[in-house]
Amino acid sequence: MPKRDKYWLKSYISRICEQIEEYRGKPPNYIEVQGLIQRFVKNNPDADPESIDWVSHYDPKLEYSEILQRFKEAYPQYKWEKEEVREKQYDEERYFNELLDYLRKQAEELPRELRLRLVRELSAELGLPAVEAKKLEEAIEAEVEKPPERPRKKVVVDLMLIAKYPPLPEAKNIAQAFSFDELDEKVYERACERVLEAAERGIVSAKLDDPLTEFLSYPTATGIVAWIYDRWLASRYALAEARRIEKLLMVDEPEVLEFVAKKCLKTVEYVPGSEDPEIKSSAKYGDYRIQLKEYIRTTTEARLNTDPRWKLINRVVRRGFIYLSPAELARIVRAYVQMILKNTVLRTAANRRVIPPKIRDAAEKIRPRLGEVVSRLRKEITTIPADMPPCMKLIQERILRSEDVSHFENFAIATYLLNTGRGIEDVLKLFSHRSDYDERIARYQVEHIAGLRGGRTKYRPPSCSKMKTLGLCVENGKHCPRWIKNPLDYRPPKKVGNPSYIT
Ligand code: SF4
Known part of the structure; x- marks a missing residue:
């Protein structure tokens, strides 16, 4: 041989x-x-x-x-059992811990808040025991020297602030002083760019070198989207603008975050642990707090409550207040802005006659390019194989639309695809539609799930019961065989009489 x-x-x-x-x-x-x-x-x-x-x-x-x-x-003449190839069953905690170790090393330059956010999100999604999650958080906190305390800053509403956060009510008053017909051409160019970025990437960039253009391009872009009058584009644009704001808030001063957050959450307060001995023990859970009632209302309205990490059971509640980290507060602001902006676009679209002619012209100019983006996305969505289980189809569709997908959903779809014959590059191609896509991290995660890194564990998709617990099973498995235990077991029902598929 x-x-x-x-x-x-x-x-x-x-x-x-x-x-x-x-x-x-x-x-x-x-x-x-x-x-x-x-x-x-x-x-x-x-x-x-x-x-x-x-x-x-x-x-x-x-x-x-x-x-x-x-x-x-x-082939009974050969040995098949003596040395088992290492092939472990699905083990979420192990995956979490290994991934976390990697991310901790890779993300050392990330701000502490971002790392903590990642730990909390993964802990909640993967159901890591609270004690373990706390240990991990403490380890991250211990790595970083706490910055010295500084006096509180007063927030000044200037051009830069409204360029960063154009949905602020103060910005609306300023915008009313300008006429759309007299705006500079570069405002229209930037507005078109905003809409195209939203459609193509699911996030709008922040170009703050020229704050006036940046600021004025926001209502212009909103008008363009309203004129085009497409529900998908309205949702996508609202999401992309909201993501831009969330990103900026994450790196802005805490007082600015509090100021912006107060526009949508009346009871939000900045309570850094070091200033309030009452909350010292829970300071690590967040420097902001809001009243429980408002928290429940806002997370329900913004439909955040379907995600395990926002459920009350995973929150620190103290004397009627919920504690939030800056990243979490920014996330709520994002959900709120997204909801408000989408409603504004749809309201304006319903009354299109009020849209100024120059905005209509700009919208018509980019309509063909938007059409291409939409048909490309639709085509990708329709190429999702019909024999996929409904839960996996849904996750895949949401990724292709650049919607928010949790770490757990990413894990589920990656394990499913890798276990059904797709390669690492196929999974990465799908993940490249995520607005927060980072090829280096995504590749590591996917290779890890495929068993090529870390503990060399081959992961299987989460069981149907785990998917149900996390609200990821579609219509409680109505479209799947009753006996199904794991999405990998799914076979599409045959069209004519198949007794094993009971719907
Ligand atoms: S029953 Fe299982 S395979 Fe079917 S949708 Fe629910 S989680 Fe997915």
Whole structure:
């Protein structure tokens, strides 16, 4: 037998996958095929893998254990069990801890708040025990020297502030002093750019070199979107502008955050732990607080309450107040701005006659380009395979639309795709639609999930019961077989009489 090194094995596995694809008409699960062949090679170092007919015995409709059983029966002369290939079951906590270690190292230059936010989000989503989550938070806090206390600053409403946060009521008064027909051409250019950025990337950039243009381009862009009168674009634009504001708030002074947040949350207060001995013990949970009643109302209105991290059970509540970190407060502001802006666009669209002619012309100029973006997105959405379980289809659609998708949903879709024959590049291509996409981090996460890094664990998608607990199961599994335990078990119902699919 010729020498078989790891490079040969890798190309051999790829070749077998191609042959299976040709034979079955669809690509096999690469990780499964790799697992089978590696298992064979490890257990039978002197045997030639080419003596096995991988192609006709591999059946993608079967579970991995059933496929393995087939090979055992077809080739009883070989060992299949002695040295198990390491293949662990889904283990959220382990994934979380390993990922967190990596992120902690990679993100050392990130502001402390961002790191803490990540820890909290993942803890809540993955149901990490509160004690463990606290330990992690404390570890991050201990790494960073606390900045010296400084006197409170007074917020001045100037051109820069309204350029950053144009939905402020103060900005509206200033904008009324300008006539749209007299605005400089560069305001229209920037406004068109805002709309295109929103449609293409799901986030609007902040160009603050020329604050007046930046500020005036906001109501102009809002008018353009209203004139185009498309619900999808209205939602997308509202989301993209709200994300821009959230990003700016995250790096602005705490007093500015408090000032802006007060426009949507009446009871918000800046209470840094060091100033209030009452809350010293819970200071690490956030330097802001709002009344419980308002918290519940706002998170419900902004539809944040479907995300586990906003549920009361995961919050610090003290004497009728909820404590929030700056990042969390900025997130609430974002949800609020998004909701208000979308309503404004739709209201203006319903009364389009009031939109000035220059705005209409600008809108018509970019309409063809917007049409291209929309049809590209629609095309991508319609290429989602029909045999995917409804929960995974929904996550994929939401990523393609650059909507908010939690870490847990990202994890679920990545594990699902990797376990059903898609490669790392396919998953990265999907993730590139996220507005916060960072190729370096995403690649690490996906390779980690595929078992190529960290603890070398091969992850499986979360079980259906876990998906249900997190509200990610579609209509409580109504469209899936009753016996289903994991999204990987899903098979699309046959059109005519299939007794095993009871809906
Ligand atoms: S039952 Fe399972 S596969 Fe079906 S939608 Fe719910 S979580 Fe997804």
